[in-house]
Amino acid sequence: MNALPATIVAALASVLGDGPVPLHEPHFDGNESRYLFDCVASTYVSSVGAYVDRLEADLAEFTGAKHAVATINGTSALHIALLLAGVQPGDEVLVPALSFVATANAVRYCGATPHFLDSQESTLGLDPAAMRSWLAEISTMKSGECVNQATGRRITAMVPMHAFGHPCDVVGVMEVAAEYGLPVVEDAAESLGSLINGQHTGTFGLLGTLSFNGNKIATTGGGGAILTNDTQLAKRAKHLTTTAKVPHRWEYNHDEVGYNYRMPNINAALGCAQLEQIDSFIASKRRLYDIYLEALRQVNGVTLFSEPRGSRSNYWLQTLILDKDKVDQRDEVLETLNDNGLMARPAWTLLSSLKPFLGCPSAPLTGARLLEQRIINVPSSAGLA
Amino acid sequence: MNALPATIVAALASVLGDGPVPLHEPHFDGNESRYLFDCVASTYVSSVGAYVDRLEADLAEFTGAKHAVATINGTSALHIALLLAGVQPGDEVLVPALSFVATANAVRYCGATPHFLDSQESTLGLDPAAMRSWLAEISTMKSGECVNQATGRRITAMVPMHAFGHPCDVVGVMEVAAEYGLPVVEDAAESLGSLINGQHTGTFGLLGTLSFNGNKIATTGGGGAILTNDTQLAKRAKHLTTTAKVPHRWEYNHDEVGYNYRMPNINAALGCAQLEQIDSFIASKRRLYDIYLEALRQVNGVTLFSEPRGSRSNYWLQTLILDKDKVDQRDEVLETLNDNGLMARPAWTLLSSLKPFLGCPSAPLTGARLLEQRIINVPSSAGLA
Numbered sequence: 001m002n003a004l005p006a007t008i009v010a011a012l013a014s015v016l017g018d019g020p021v022p023l024h025e026p027h028f029d030g031n032e033s034r035y036l037f038d039c040v041a042s043t044y045v046s047s048v049g050a051y052v053d054r055l056e057a058d059l060a061e062f063t064g065a066k067h068a069v070a071t072i073n074g075t076s077a078l079h080i081a082l083l084l085a086g087v088q089p090g091d092e093v094l095v096p097a098l099s100f101v102a103t104a105n106a107v108r109y110c111g112a113t114p115h116f117l118d119s120q121e122s123t124l125g126l127d128p129a130a131m132r133s134w135l136a137e138i139s140t141m142k143s144g145e146c147v148n149q150a151t152g153r154r155i156t157a158m159v160p161m162h163a164f165g166h167p168c169d170v171v172g173v174m175e176v177a178a179e180y181g182l183p184v185v186e187d188a189a190e191s192l193g194s195l196i197n198g199q200h201t202g203t204f205g206l207l208g209t210l211s212f213n214g215n216k217i218a219t220t221g222g223g224g225a226i227l228t229n230d231t232q233l234a235k236r237a238k239h240l241t242t243t244a245k246v247p248h249r250w251e252y253n254h255d256e257v258g259y260n261y262r263m264p265n266i267n268a269a270l271g272c273a274q275l276e277q278i279d280s281f282i283a284s285k286r287r288l289y290d291i292y293l294e295a296l297r298q299v300n301g302v303t304l305f306s307e308p309r310g311s312r313s314n315y316w317l318q319t320l321i322l323d324k325d326k327v328d329q330r331d332e333v334l335e336t337l338n339d340n341g342l343m344a345r346p347a348w349t350l351l352s353s354l355k356p357f358l359g360c361p362s363a364p365l366t367g368a369r370l371l372e373q374r375i376i377n378v379p380s381s382a383g384l385a
Numbered sequence: 386m387n388a389l390p391a392t393i394v395a396a397l398a399s400v401l402g403d404g405p406v407p408l409h410e411p412h413f414d415g416n417e418s419r420y421l422f423d424c425v426a427s428t429y430v431s432s433v434g435a436y437v438d439r440l441e442a443d444l445a446e447f448t449g450a451k452h453a454v455a456t457i458n459g460t461s462a463l464h465i466a467l468l469l470a471g472v473q474p475g476d477e478v479l480v481p482a483l484s485f486v487a488t489a490n491a492v493r494y495c496g497a498t499p500h501f502l503d504s505q506e507s508t509l510g511l512d513p514a515a516m517r518s519w520l521a522e523i524s525t526m527k528s529g530e531c532v533n534q535a536t537g538r539r540i541t542a543m544v545p546m547h548a549f550g551h552p553c554d555v556v557g558v559m560e561v562a563a564e565y566g567l568p569v570v571e572d573a574a575e576s577l578g579s580l581i582n583g584q585h586t587g588t589f590g591l592l593g594t595l596s597f598n599g600n601k602i603a604t605t606g607g608g609g610a611i612l613t614n615d616t617q618l619a620k621r622a623k624h625l626t627t628t629a630k631v632p633h634r635w636e637y638n639h640d641e642v643g644y645n646y647r648m649p650n651i652n653a654a655l656g657c658a659q660l661e662q663i664d665s666f667i668a669s670k671r672r673l674y675d676i677y678l679e680a681l682r683q684v685n686g687v688t689l690f691s692e693p694r695g696s697r698s699n700y701w702l703q704t705l706i707l708d709k710d711k712v713d714q715r716d717e718v719l720e721t722l723n724d725n726g727l728m729a730r731p732a733w734t735l736l737s738s739l740k741p742f743l744g745c746p747s748a749p750l751t752g753a754r755l756l757e758q759r760i761i762n763v764p765s766s767a768g769l770a
Binding site for chain 1: 410421422425430431458461600604607628634638639641643644648650723729732733
């Protein structure tokens with residue numbers, strides 16, 4: 001009889017009580033209903049409205065990005081950001097194998113191919129050193145463009161992702177990207193409020209993307225945003241997300257294939273109320289981290305993931321890392337936690353292992369594969385502490 | 386000095402007063418705020434929730450479709466419907482040139498090429514006779530597949546669209562489609578509540594799509610739905626719109642490239658309240674039609690579009706048709722109406738004339754081109770009558 005699953009359950013139950021405790025649920029303790037009511041009263045519930053403008057301004061202020069463009073979800077934000085970064089059909093885009101499927105799907109929407117990279121234990125994100133040696137091995141520069149020698153395809157962008165809200169080493173990643181002339185699109189879907197050296201995640205790359213899905217630290221029901229300091233790119237983002245309609249008093253002229261990706265005002269109303277509470281959400285999650293740390297101190301075989309040095313995590317999802325010699329117990333731990341009403345989930349199945357991405361180019365995934373076997377996310381809602 | 390613009394303004398002002406009167410604004414006279422409040426209180430604001438289930442059931446009941454799958458907007462519904470109809474990269478899809486850009490964009494999202502067809506004056510939609518002779522002229526059947534002889538590409542679907550809510554001759558269209566083995570995806574984005582021989586538009590084709598954008602007869606802020614009587618297709622629609630995630634207690638397995646296209650519960654809450662009022666919205670719009678008809682009776686040079694025989698229009702947008710010898714006055718009429726606070730718009734610029742679709746295959750567009758020059762939509766909100 002193995003003790004680890006039971007010990008973890010006991011430690012978490014000492015914090016959470018008997019459950020059931022969801023993995024993550026949103027909190028609506030602010031102006032949500034008031035703003036929704038006001039939005040309906042205004043009749044502006046769709047893609048134009050004061051709450052959309054305000055949410056974009058609030059996001060720009062909160063993140064320090066010069067521009068924020070609200071979108072219908074994080075996936076659509078990533079799709080547009082990749083297009084704006086210059087990704088074209090037939091290209092390859094470097095993405096972490098350890099990420100949510102949206103990261104790779106968005107590449108596919110551009111007609112491009114994801115090229116998977118390894119992640120590191122210290123950040124759960126892209127490993128700059130591994131990336132550097134991989135690119136040195138497989139790529140060549142042709143007329144200033146980075147080309148995968150094995151496939152002959154151009155590599156045209158790099159997408160670091162801040163897993164579970166914990167900042168990856170985007171500074172290190174950007175150094176490697178610069179060596180190969182690659183624009184960086186920062187997938188900050190999970191890291192609203194997470195900082196690196198005081199700078200908000202999603203504002204390091206040429207473009208960054210946020211998500212406000214229902215499971216995120218702040219939600220608009222469904223929603224996302226594109227961040228950028230480049231005014232021209234921000235304008236293009238708005239154009240492409242608004243069916244590429246050329247402004248005119250009545251004419252319907254669309255000058256390129258565009259998308260119906262603007263966030264509705266009704267969703268933005270929810271988002272404005274949520275953003276007012278973001279500091280308290282983060283504070284609560286950081287308290288929960290401290291409490292979990294204490295509760296797990298005596299549990300051997302597992303570590304609570306701590307924000308990388310120099311960064312501040314929003315601790316969107318609290319992350320347990322099993323010891324390397326305990327990976328065979330991952331599923332039993334997951335089962336025991338869920339059976340006891342403490343909702344838990346593993347990391348994503350590596351994207352390189354999913355049917356739609358089999359055969360896509362991939363670096364060695366030693367780090368990512370090990371993390372996949374070791375990670376367990378446990379209940380993390382704001383308000384639990 | 387030409388009298389037509391001033392006469393039209395006078396006739397409409399006799400109904401609407403001095404303005405400003407928007408082209409179309411939504412009405413929230415029902416349970417909108419109550420359901421939104423309830424949705425927030427439940428914490429289920431995102432892509433899973435009771436209002437999504439209810440909206441899907443309500444839509445199925447209202448339209449008579451066996452299944453309705455709620456989506457993030459009408460464009461996404463059309464994209465998925467085309468994929469489910471079997472449209473593949475490199476194919477051609479037959480669409481009306483006289484339609485909103487989403488109809489052609491959705492074809493592009495599939496990696497396919499729109500092939501434009503003509504519209505008829507009696508319905509403002511696809512002209513079955515013109516379509517039949519065009520397909521006879523340009524296509525050939527190869528191994529049971531319809532192939533465009535000029536481009537060598539397969540033609541794999543046909544998308545009739547009910548412009549401004551007025552039912553097109555989808556029965557005639559489907560006869561032609563059947564002759565060429567083509568599945569029909571019915572773009573009913575604008576025609577919620579419109580019937581042909583008592584049957585709801587969007588339920589004739591293999592799949593149909595609805596839109597609940599803010600300007601539509603019923604709105605969810607942003608939203609749409611896929612209608613189908615085919616249970617397997619409905620399941621596939623749900624799967625593809627939910628990132629193609631294979632259900633599992635905790636595993637993240639996605640078995641194909643999927644989409645983040647599910648309608649959030651918060652938007653569905655709005656939709657449920659709107660759908661409760663749909664009959665009164667339609668009744669109001671039909672009253673407005675009668676009143677406009679009376680007001681325009683003495684105006685020479687323009688006709689109010691009336692629902693085609695055998696069909697019932699939701700009269701989403703009231704449609705003036707200028708006489709053929711008055712097309713040179715269209716812009717002046719538009720200008721005069723808008724200058725007088727009576728918001729008006731022309732038909733869409735023909736999709737075949739838009740930059741992203743220049744060079745796409747096209748039938749002769751005699752009917753559509755004339756309609757483009759003759760159509761003017763005028764204020765149409767429910768509640769104006």
